[in-house]
Amino acid sequence: MLNKELFLFSIKLLKKDRSAHIFSMFIFIFIVFILASVLFISSSIKFDLKESISAQNQIIIFKQKAGIKTQIDESYIDEIIQITGVANVHGKIDGYYYFNTAKKYLHIVGDENIDENNMIVGDSIKSLLEQYYYKDYFNFYTNGKKYKINIKNTLNQNTNIISNDIMILNNITASEVLNFTDDEYSYLEVQVPNDSEVDYIALNIKEKFPQLLVSTKEQRLSDLENLFYYKGGIFLIVYIVALISFFILLYKQISSVNSVEKKQIAILRSLGFSINNIIKIKFIQNFLVSIFSYIFAVCLAYIYVFILNAPLLKNIFVANISNISFTPIIDFNILIVIFLFTVVPFLLAIIIPSWKSAISDINEALK
Amino acid sequence: MIKIKNLYKSYDNFEALKDINLYIKKGETIVLKGVSGSGKSTLLSIIASFSKPSSGDIIVNNIPIAKLPDIHSCKYRNENIGFIFQSFNLIEDLSVKDNIYAPLVVSSIENKDEALIKAMKKANISHKKDELVKNLSGGEKQRCAIARAIVLNPSIIIADEPTASLDRKNSLDFIDVIKEFKKDGKTIIISTHDTIFDEQDYVNRYINIQDGKIIN
Amino acid sequence: MSIFLSSNVIVLLCLEFVLFLFAIYSLLISLNIVKNWDFAKTTSSQYNLEKRSFLVSTIIYFTIIIKIFLFLFFAWTLDSLASIVPGAMCAAGIINANSYGDILLFLKIFIIFIFTLWIIINKLDLQEINYPYIKKKYLLYIFTFLLLCVEIVLDYLYFSNISTKEPVLCCSVVFGSSSAISSLPFNLSISMMLTIFYILYILILVSNITKNSFVSFISGFLFLFVAYYSVTYFFGTYIYELPTHKCPFCMLQKEYHYIGYIVWSSLFLGIFFSISSFILNVIIKKDFKFTYKYAILFSSIFVLLCSSYVLVYYIKNGVLL
Numbered sequence: 007m008l009n010k011e012l013f014l015f016s017i018k019l020l021k022k023d024r025s026a027h028i029f030s031m032f033i034f035i036f037i038v039f040i041l042a043s044v045l046f047i048s049s050s051i052k053f054d055l056k057e058s059i060s061a062q063n064q065i066i067i068f069k070q071k072a073g074i075k076t077q078i079d080e081s082y083i084d085e086i087i088q089i090t091g092v093a094n095v096h097g098k099i100d101g102y103y104y105f106n107t108a109k110k111y112l113h114i115v116g117d118e119n120i121d122e123n124n125m126i127v128g129d130s131i132k133s134l135l136e137q138y139y140y141k142d143y144f145n146f147y148t149n150g151k152k153y154k155i156n157i158k159n160t161l162n163q164n165t166n167i168i169s170n171d172i173m174i175l176n177n178i179t180a181s182e183v184l185n186f187t188d189d190e191y192s193y194l195e196v197q198v199p200n201d202s203e204v205d206y207i208a209l210n211i212k213e214k215f216p217q218l219l220v221s222t223k224e225q226r227l228s229d230l231e232n233l234f235y236y237k238g239g240i241f242l243i244v245y246i247v248a249l250i251s252f253f254i255l256l257y258k259q260i261s262s263v264n265s266v267e268k269k270q271i272a273i274l275r276s277l278g279f280s281i282n283n284i285i286k287i288k289f290i291q292n293f294l295v296s297i298f299s300y301i302f303a304v305c306l307a308y309i310y311v312f313i314l315n316a317p318l319l320k321n322i323f324v325a326n327i328s329n330i331s332f333t334p335i336i337d338f339n340i341l342i343v344i345f346l347f348t349v350v351p352f353l354l355a356i357i358i359p360s361w362k363s364a365i366s367d368i369n370e371a372l373k
Numbered sequence: 374m375i376k377i378k379n380l381y382k383s384y385d386n387f388e389a390l391k392d393i394n395l396y397i398k399k400g401e402t403i404v405l406k407g408v409s410g411s412g413k414s415t416l417l418s419i420i421a422s423f424s425k426p427s428s429g430d431i432i433v434n435n436i437p438i439a440k441l442p443d444i445h446s447c448k449y450r451n452e453n454i455g456f457i458f459q460s461f462n463l464i465e466d467l468s469v470k471d472n473i474y475a476p477l478v479v480s481s482i483e484n485k486d487e488a489l490i491k492a493m494k495k496a497n498i499s500h501k502k503d504e505l506v507k508n509l510s511g512g513e514k515q516r517c518a519i520a521r522a523i524v525l526n527p528s529i530i531i532a533d534e535p536t537a538s539l540d541r542k543n544s545l546d547f548i549d550v551i552k553e554f555k556k557d558g559k560t561i562i563i564s565t566h567d568t569i570f571d572e573q574d575y576v577n578r579y580i581n582i583q584d585g586k587i588i589n
Numbered sequence: 590m591s592i593f594l595s596s597n598v599i600v601l602l603c604l605e606f607v608l609f610l611f612a613i614y615s616l617l618i619s620l621n622i623v624k625n626w627d628f629a630k631t632t633s634s635q636y637n638l639e640k641r642s643f644l645v646s647t648i649i650y651f652t653i654i655i656k657i658f659l660f661l662f663f664a665w666t667l668d669s670l671a672s673i674v675p676g677a678m679c680a681a682g683i684i685n686a687n688s689y690g691d692i693l694l695f696l697k698i699f700i701i702f703i704f705t706l707w708i709i710i711n712k713l714d715l716q717e718i719n720y721p722y723i724k725k726k727y728l729l730y731i732f733t734f735l736l737l738c739v740e741i742v743l744d745y746l747y748f749s750n751i752s753t754k755e756p757v758l759c760c761s762v763v764f765g766s767s768s769a770i771s772s773l774p775f776n777l778s779i780s781m782m783l784t785i786f787y788i789l790y791i792l793i794l795v796s797n798i799t800k801n802s803f804v805s806f807i808s809g810f811l812f813l814f815v816a817y818y819s820v821t822y823f824f825g826t827y828i829y830e831l832p833t834h835k836c837p838f839c840m841l842q843k844e845y846h847y848i849g850y851i852v853w854s855s856l857f858l859g860i861f862f863s864i865s866s867f868i869l870n871v872i873i874k875k876d877f878k879f880t881y882k883y884a885i886l887f888s889s890i891f892v893l894l895c896s897s898y899v900l901v902y903y904i905k906n907g908v909l910l
Contacts, residue, residue, distance in 0.1 A: 278451025
């Protein structure tokens with residue numbers, strides 16, 4: 007079907023006709039670059055979120071009032087801990103404190119291992135506080151009371167996209183800052199050592215307390231995937247519109263075969279190159295151009311997202327975070343999706359123009 | 374050998390060739406004469422299977438080429454015809470070697486590199502093999518075109534106004550090449566206005582075409 | 590949350606749609622050819638038809654390469670959807686999420702099969718000097734186009750009916766390791782089924798060695814079904830090394846080194862060549878050695894691969910499952 011010599015000859019002709027392909031190559035690289043960058047960013051965020059969820063305990067319980075999550079009180083802990091299979095139940099503090107001056111919400115998380123007067127903050131929080139002249143400590147104001155908490159440590163920006171945005175306070179302090187009462191928590195964490203019992207226990211809890219929202223780790227992971235499919239899907243649909251316009255442009259560009267090219271094809275035909283041979287040559291050339299552009303654009307996107315941290319583009323996905331570092335994740339699936347979305351339509355777009363130039367009259371072009 | 378019977382070719386409403394009957398033996402050298410628009414080029418393009426006749430038969434080397442599908446007509450052209458064009462029709466941005474190699478790319482012969490070297494030697498263009506065609510002189514381009522036409526050792530050489538772009542010296546060189554082809558037993562068809570081909574003993578026949586018909 | 594918003598599904602459906610548009614264009618040309626082709630004519634419209642036939646064959650060549658790739662991607666996508674559809678552990682659950690899954694899968698394979706046949710006939714047609722099979726070729730394409738119409742409708746129906754909220758069955762329920770009744774057709778026992786499996790394989794070998802295309806066709810066709818059940822209910826358990834794990838799809842996953850792709854593709858190729866010798870004989874009345882050769886090759890790869898898993902297990906453990 008394809009012989010080596012035709013392949014090498016096609017490359018020779020391609021090298022000679024470089025300039026004819028430059029324009030389409032440039033636009034193609036740009037399109038692939040955008041798609042690849044967006045997919046890399048979203049999959050990196052997804053990976054980080056997945057890691058966070060995986061690190062959490064098996065079952066998380068929220069209380070709902072009129073369908074909205076609200077504080078859950080301590081009394082549930084005693085009842086739940088009695089269910090067989092449950093090793094432990096912890097109350098967790100997790101909420102947002104409104105920093106008036108900056109007009110921003112700060113994500114507060116409670117941890118029993120940290121001292122009452124200290125806190126650990128994420129990198130981007132540190133920069134934010136410094137902007138408002140809080141260098142070594144920060145004052146929380148709740149209910150007329152001031153809580154001065156020292157910044158003990160900063161979380162490295164490379165840890166995780168979630169932790170970047172966090173302030174870890176002592177459980178009791180956090181509770182006070184967020185205006186919880188002594189026996190209130192944001193949610194309860196249930197430790198279930200045996201994985202296979204999780205679903206059963208979750209069902210059990212749900213039956214006992216129908217007003218509670220019980221979510222297993224598996225459900226959370228699945229919800230996360232769904233969220234990403236949703237966001238990714240919306241983007242792709244918008245992207246398709248852009249892609250269609252590009253391919254119309256490409257089609258027009260390739261169709262306008264100039265007289266020099268027409269003559270070249272006629273010369274080859276006069277030497278015994280069949281219509282199929284000419285189509286093959288065009289295919290080989292465009293395949294090489296598209297593959298090279300694809301690889302180049304993907305590498306460029308990798309550098310842009312994971313080394314330069316995607317300036318400008320990241321704001322589509324992540325608001326409020328100034329310093330961010332994306333965890334380098336290359337998913338085989340993403341590379342295939344990008345390939346199918348770009349290289350394949352590119353090649354489809356050149357079928358008809360290639361055929362048209364191959365069937366043109368020999369005599370006409372050779373005159 | 375070329376056998377043409379009742380050949381007609383029309384474009385839209387214009388009849389380019391009318392009832393052509395011709396028999397060319399193997400090894401003959403034919404010169405086609407006629408004014409521009411008389412149908413010489415049309416006839417040559419049909420023999421070379423660049424275009425198909427509207428009706429009639431044409432059998433070349435025992436292959437009926439009038440209705441051959443593309444793949445077969447290209448194979449026929451590749452193996453049997455060596456065409457030398459008036460404006461050479463070389464690919465300017467490729468080297469001499471690559472231009473001469475082009476017909477070999479789609480052929481099925483065994484020793485392609487050997488054929489390439491032999492053709493370049495015969496046309497006396499080996500010393501310029503890596504040179505780009507656009508940098509060659511008129512005579513050198515002619516020799517490159519000749520080498521390309523003979524690289525597959527075709528039995529039929531067709532030359533359409535071969536000396537139109539050449540000076541006298543190169544034209545005479547071309548005639549020497551024709552004589553070599555004749556010695557090799559090739560069938561040669563030359564279409565020309567050039568008087569340099571008139572009344573030459575290496576030419577077996579002169580055929581006049583006028584208004585799409587053979588007159589003598 | 591619609592499954593349509595999975596990027597894999599979007600790519601899949603978009604490409605299928607674009608290929609379908611090209612298929613419509615090819616259909617128009619094919620209808621023209623079937624109606625007006627007359628090789629004896631020397632009119633420019635006849636020569637135009639000849640030129641257009643090159644376009645159709647180029648489109649079809651390209652389509653089949655993409656379709657094969659898309660089919661593998663389809664299998665991969667089904668597997669990856671298992672993580673967002675509740676209850677599904679592998680593609681088995683996703684395929685059985687609604688009634689369209691099985692038919693769609695079978696149809697996709699059948700379409701690839703028909704296109705491959707078309708390419709073989711096209712190659713043979715171009716080798717002759719008077720396009721002897723051209724009308725038959727394009728009638729076959731028109732038939733394939735109808736299948737493509739069904740496929741695109743099924744694609745849409747299938748994916749739009751996969752719920753991300755309702756749980757689907759996983760393979761252990763679908764393939765009934767927990768059910769008391771035998772899930773094999775005709776209430777066959779495993780040993781009977783295996784006997785038939787190997788008998789049919791020998792029949793395929795013998796018919797292809799003696800070049801009997803009809804017997805090859807029958808035995809190949811039957812072997813397809815018997816092999817499916819044999820792999821799901823017997824050989825698969827040796828791949829998973831678990832007597833209760835009966836699933837044709839789990840073997841496509843990473844943990845089994847993606848062996849499923851090789852098992853199923855060697856089976857499909859073997860069946861394709863067994864069946865195609867007879868069909869080619871019927872359509873173009875000619876015999877082709879290569880179909881017999883490849884039928885033997887691929888069915889042997891398939892049978893040896895499956896049998897080796899059983900053998901290796903026995904050698905390692907001294908017992909069978």
